[in-house]
Amino acid sequence: MSDAEYTLEDELLARARIHAREVVDDHGLEIDLSSVEWDVSKRATRRAGACRWESDREVATIVLTRRAYERYEWPEFAAVLRHELVHVWQFQRFGEAGHGPQFREQAELLSAPRHCPTFSEPRYVLRCLESGCDWRAQRHQASEPVKTPEQYRCGVCSGEYEVEHVESGRTWTTAGGFGGAKAALGSQW
Incomplete structure (x- = not known):
């Protein structure tokens, strides 16, 4: 693949995967990154990221929003990614995820926000x-x-x-x- 064939989505996913590995290595977050799939949403208008769980396959999919990546500076977008990684940890460990005490404790360790900011103005x-x-x-x-x-x-x-x-x-x-x-x-x- 030549440099001309790389897209913004390729860049986003590459940076996200690198950051995820750093978070796991630096913070000892016990998640299996080989059971994480990645996707980019071009349509989302307010949510910067999401984490979906397929319990039958035991696979978490982190969906990151292109518009948020374009709007945020990297540190803010990386915080969104850490938020979603906490959900991956919850899914892999407990089979469900939320924003309760368990989430807050893990998010604090990763300097991740409890709720990600929206990147568009409310109606x-x-x-x-x-x-x-x-x-x-x-x-x-x-x-x-x-x-x-x-x-x-x-x-x-x-x-x-x-x-x-x-x-x-x-x-x-x-x-x-x-x-x-x-x-x-x-x-x-």
């Missing part, structure tokens, strides 16, 4: 209406909590929240408000 922001509560959540799609906020509560104090359509600044607290904002914005929605 909606949910904001608690209770005074003194600064809970906020971001959404990229019109999920049920965005469409029908009156059926959900703040993630901290259980108070009511409002939803803001980031681009327009319009807010609502009910399904009717969602419908009204969507209708008012029309093609700008």
Whole structure:
């Protein structure tokens, strides 16, 4: 293969594999890299990485997002990779993965974030209406909590929240408000 045939995906995967070996060697992370497959997503719009487990084959697949690789500096992207390696460790050791105490402990040892930052701006922001509560959540799609906020509560104090359509600044607290904002914005929605 000539240099002209190498792609950005080839570069991303090569750097990721090298970093994974360094993490395993330098930190003693007990994972079997020969049971890890690698993939690049060209379509993901907010998630920088993911780890999928095929229990029948006992193979973990780390999927890294090209857009995130292009947007982040290497140290930030390497942290995303370490996050996914913790999930590989969980899958290989316990057959399941999550972000609980077991994850937090291992992630801290690797200087990996508990949650990876999104690399795109949210379309909606949910904001608690209770005074003194600064809970906020971001959404990229019109999920049920965005469409029908009156059926959900703040993630901290259980108070009511409002939803803001980031681009327009319009807010609502009910399904009717969602419908009204969507209708008012029309093609700008």
